[in-house]
Amino acid sequence: MVQFTKGHGTGNDFVILADPDGELPLTPATVAALCDRRRGIGADGVLRVIRAAKHPDGAAYAAEAEWFMDYWNADGSIAEMCGNGTRVFTRYLLTSGLAEPVQGGLPIATRSGVVRAVVGPATAGLAVVADEEISVDLGAPRLYGESTATVDGLALAGTVVDCGNPHLVCPVPAGVELSGLDLTRAPGFDPAVFPAGVNVEFVAPAEPVSGTDLHVLMRVYERGSGETLSCGSGAVAVAATALRAAGLRAGVVAVDVPGGRLTISVDSESAWLGGPAVLVAEGDTLR
Numbered sequence: 001m002v003q004f005t006k007g008h009g010t011g012n013d014f015v016i017l018a019d020p021d022g023e024l025p026l027t028p029a030t031v032a033a034l035c036d037r038r039r040g041i042g043a044d045g046v047l048r049v050i051r052a053a054k055h056p057d058g059a060a061y062a063a064e065a066e067w068f069m070d071y072w073n074a075d076g077s078i079a080e081m082c083g084n085g086t087r088v089f090t091r092y093l094l095t096s097g098l099a100e101p102v103q104g105g106l107p108i109a110t111r112s113g114v115v116r117a118v119v120g121p122a123t124a125g126l127a128v129v130a131d132e133e134i135s136v137d138l139g140a141p142r143l144y145g146e147s148t149a150t151v152d153g154l155a156l157a158g159t160v161v162d163c164g165n166p167h168l169v170c171p172v173p174a175g176v177e178l179s180g181l182d183l184t185r186a187p188g189f190d191p192a193v194f195p196a197g198v199n200v201e202f203v204a205p206a207e208p209v210s211g212t213d214l215h216v217l218m219r220v221y222e223r224g225s226g227e228t229l230s231c232g233s234g235a236v237a238v239a240a241t242a243l244r245a246a247g248l249r250a251g252v253v254a255v256d257v258p259g260g261r262l263t264i265s266v267d268s269e270s271a272w273l274g275g276p277a278v279l280v281a282e283g284d285t286l287r
């Protein structure tokens with residue numbers, strides 16, 4: 001029997017397992033069973049809450065961050081980063097009393113380094129604001145060359161972006177409906193560019209939203225989880241790509257995903273990802 005909490009950020013949902021001292025024998029098969037939407041609890045991934053010092057991938061960060069987000073995709077694979085995961089992880093730490101808000105941002109260790117989380121919207125920067133939103137600075141995304149994804153028999157050119165984990169951001173050409181793309185199957189990609197797989201974002205322009213510089217629509221096919229309602233690191237990759245296409249070095253981008261709206265504030269050093277992060281249930285597995 002294992003105690004769990006269920007939470008989500010704009011519909012990107014997670015089973016959260018508190019395992020402060022690393023005593024849970026978590027395996028790919030256990031994670032896949034927990035995430036199964038018919039035979040398990042159902043989720044896009046698992047967030048194990050473990051002290052950084054107690055996990056081999058977190059120990060190097062233990063002096064900087066007490067807690068390590070041990071993130072697993074729904075298929076049992078692990079990933080370096082999960083933007084929405086860090087926001088929901090932070091909500092869990094604050095709600096459970098394992099951590100308190102820290103001026104300058106609560107440090108969270110991930111496989112891609114330490115990120116900082118604040119309560120409040122992305123545009124509040126480092127201010128600690130009482131708010132439903134949680135924002136995390138994932139650091140400036142790195143944009144590389146171009147590559148191609150194939151979906152529905154279409155080859156779509158995209159930008160390669162590293163947000164700690166790999167992304168390919170593909171604008172949808174005029175005449176192709178974003179909502180019409182078949183994402184029930186994995187898009188094709190170039191394994192020479194993405195030897196460890198890739199998260200593929202599909203993007204279309206949207207009407208301006210007040211308080212932001214740009215507004216786009218996004219759907220995503222996530223490595224290890226399939227199509228999800230939201231992907232935070234993907235939204236950061238999309239925001240950075242959209243700003244560059246608009247000739248801007250910094251700005252605020254609203255990214256609408258099927259599960260809601262994420263707001264990303266990007267400059268040369270940071271990318272604050274903001275949006276709702278909520279816990280919805282607690283329980284025990286029966287085995």
Ligand SMILES: N[C@@H](CCC[C@H](N)C(=O)O)C(=O)O
Pocket residue numbers: 012073078079080081082083084085165166199222223224225228230231232233234
């Ligand atoms: N949904 C996440 C990303 C989760 C990891 C991804 N599937 C990968 O394998 O890199 C997010 O919010 O960033």
